[in-house]
Amino acid sequence: MRDRAPWDAIVIGAGPNGLVAANLLVDAGWSVLVLEAQATPGGAVRSDREVHSDFVHDTMSSFYPLAAVSPVVQGLGLDRFGLAWRHAPAVLGHLEPVSGEWALVHRDRDVTATLLEQLQPSDGEAWLALCELWNQVGEQLVGALLSPFPPVRAGAGLLRRVAAPGGLDVVRSLLLPALDLVNDRFTGPAPRLLVAGSASHADIPLDAPGSGLMGLVLTMMGQQVGWPVPEGGAGRLTDALVQRAESGGATVRYSAEVREVVVVDGRAVGVRLADGEPIRARAVLADVIASRLYGALVPADRLPRRTRRRIQHFRLDPSTVKVDWALCGPVPWARQPPHAPGTVHIADSVTEMSQTAVQIQAGVVPSHPFLLFGQMTTTDPTRSSPGTESAWAYTHVPQETVGDAGPEGILGSWDHADLERMADRMQARVERLAPGFSSRIVARRILGPHELEARNANLVGGAVNGGTAQLHQQLFLRPIPGTGRAETPIRGLYLASSSAHPGGGVHGAAGSNAARAALVGRRLRRT
Numbered sequence: 001m002r003d004r005a006p007w008d009a010i011v012i013g014a015g016p017n018g019l020v021a022a023n024l025l026v027d028a029g030w031s032v033l034v035l036e037a038q039a040t041p042g043g044a045v046r047s048d049r050e051v052h053s054d055f056v057h058d059t060m061s062s063f064y065p066l067a068a069v070s071p072v073v074q075g076l077g078l079d080r081f082g083l084a085w086r087h088a089p090a091v092l093g094h095l096e097p098v099s100g101e102w103a104l105v106h107r108d109r110d111v112t113a114t115l116l117e118q119l120q121p122s123d124g125e126a127w128l129a130l131c132e133l134w135n136q137v138g139e140q141l142v143g144a145l146l147s148p149f150p151p152v153r154a155g156a157g158l159l160r161r162v163a164a165p166g167g168l169d170v171v172r173s174l175l176l177p178a179l180d181l182v183n184d185r186f187t188g189p190a191p192r193l194l195v196a197g198s199a200s201h202a203d204i205p206l207d208a209p210g211s212g213l214m215g216l217v218l219t220m221m222g223q224q225v226g227w228p229v230p231e232g233g234a235g236r237l238t239d240a241l242v243q244r245a246e247s248g249g250a251t252v253r254y255s256a257e258v259r260e261v262v263v264v265d266g267r268a269v270g271v272r273l274a275d276g277e278p279i280r281a282r283a284v285l286a287d288v289i290a291s292r293l294y295g296a297l298v299p300a301d302r303l304p305r306r307t308r309r310r311i312q313h314f315r316l317d318p319s320t321v322k323v324d325w326a327l328c329g330p331v332p333w334a335r336q337p338p339h340a341p342g343t344v345h346i347a348d349s350v351t352e353m354s355q356t357a358v359q360i361q362a363g364v365v366p367s368h369p370f371l372l373f374g375q376m377t378t379t380d381p382t383r384s385s386p387g388t389e390s391a392w393a394y395t396h397v398p399q400e401t402v403g404d405a406g407p408e409g410i411l412g413s414w415d416h417a418d419l420e421r422m423a424d425r426m427q428a429r430v431e432r433l434a435p436g437f438s439s440r441i442v443a444r445r446i447l448g449p450h451e452l453e454a455r456n457a458n459l460v461g462g463a464v465n466g467g468t469a470q471l472h473q474q475l476f477l478r479p480i481p482g483t484g485r486a487e488t489p490i491r492g493l494y495l496a497s498s499s500a501h502p503g504g505g506v507h508g509a510a511g512s513n514a515a516r517a518a519l520v521g522r523r524l525r526r527t
């Protein structure tokens, strides 16, 4: 390796987790080099004007409730680096096709409850009861999820709450599958759609434990802090993270793909770039999907046999097709909602959502895909000129396709023809709820699994969460059994990506956990 004083740390990847790690390390006085394979930073947090020059589109992720509740992200003071948050009039909506009614989450829980009560007597009250349950455990739960595993302090707080009278009922509610949670608590379809749709953001089947918790966390965070977006585009969050890190002394290099983590005597001592350049460091933090880190970047003969064996069983989450639209007018919903939502879930029923998830697991492309739909100009008027809409929708498709439940014969190769057919299928779903939608399209872009992975090597096969969120790959089983912490079998190498606990989403926890582990590692080494 080149004879230059080693960096205190190299961070591989300028995604949100990598950038959070870099920030925390420069705050601790370390010299930090961030190496990013792409020409620009951000990973899955970026925005562009590719669809149409007058429209800003978030290339991948858009809404950041997890960042809003994350003590790590909040602690960085990113407002000093130009970050401002924007909220839609309503957090989340679901237009129920049979009744033509909107189910809405408004940031004011009383408004949400009143709207739900109007649709179905007793559902407003039941919603407030769910908010009350969240009041009891929400803060500790989020604290525990975003802490390194095991979550000692937040976990103790959670246990105290659970030991209080009624605590076991709370535990039961948290463990229920989403289908049971919504059927137990609500009578009408509206709140059931809102919670089950939020549970469907992850790939946990709606009849499996863990899905109810996901639905609860996302809807209740919507109630508590909303689902905010960075003013000007998702890339503004990345810009703020980069500027903060650089102002603290970090160096960020672009078009610098790391091909190898160099390991000597069981310790990471640096990296080698794709062009062969070696760079030394005392610690390496990898914002890299676990299957690539252990399957390619660390030479196989440097890994313990059990790690090589266990990574064979690492499971990706499903693949993704995303469509962005530049619209010359607002979305012409068949009925206008009383408060315009930033995110809209599109599915005919909870049963349909559940069936769709089963199809994806079985390798079948859904005929009626569940859509997450974003109205970005509604949420942040700076995204396009007044009266227009920067919109997107994404849906999940199988990693390995065995068939198509729809009539168009999508093969699952996700070439141009497959993508056009899938985008038309998605668009038809929007058109049904918003007649005239297609006539407002000025431009459209389709990003399938190949395009997503080309823009971010972590999105293997279009997987968005660094590995499945199902229970068998969570907590101490993430990314492989016996891990769950940022430390890896290689000394001085830390896993900082969403493949580590607590998984996908823009909360910075995996980056923070890795940075803290590296700081502790250095201290221990010195003593």
Ligand SMILES: Cc1cc2nc3c(=O)[nH]c(=O)nc-3n(C[C@H](O)[C@H](O)[C@H](O)COP(=O)(O)OP(=O)(O)OC[C@H]3O[C@@H](n4cnc5c(N)ncnc54)[C@H](O)[C@@H]3O)c2cc1C
Residues within 6 Å of the ligand: 012, 013, 014, 015, 016, 017, 018, 035, 036, 037, 038, 041, 042, 043, 044, 045, 059, 060, 061, 062, 063, 064, 065, 066, 256, 257, 258, 259, 287, 288, 289, 320, 322, 394, 452, 455, 456, 457, 458, 459, 463, 464, 465, 466, 496, 497, 498, 499, 503, 504, 505, 506, 507, 510
């Ligand atoms: C379409 C889509 C929509 C989403 N929507 C949301 C949402 O609305 N809200 C939300 O909270 N989350 C959302 N997510 C998930 C969220 O964006 C991710 O969980 C999050 O970005 C993970 O952050 P990360 O830093 O771990 O990895 P990433 O954001 O994937 O960044 C990894 C970075 O590492 C770089 N890299 C990888 N390998 C190398 C290498 N060998 N050398 C150098 N650089 C390398 C990549 O180029 C990339 O820049 C979405 C994701 C996608 C794809």
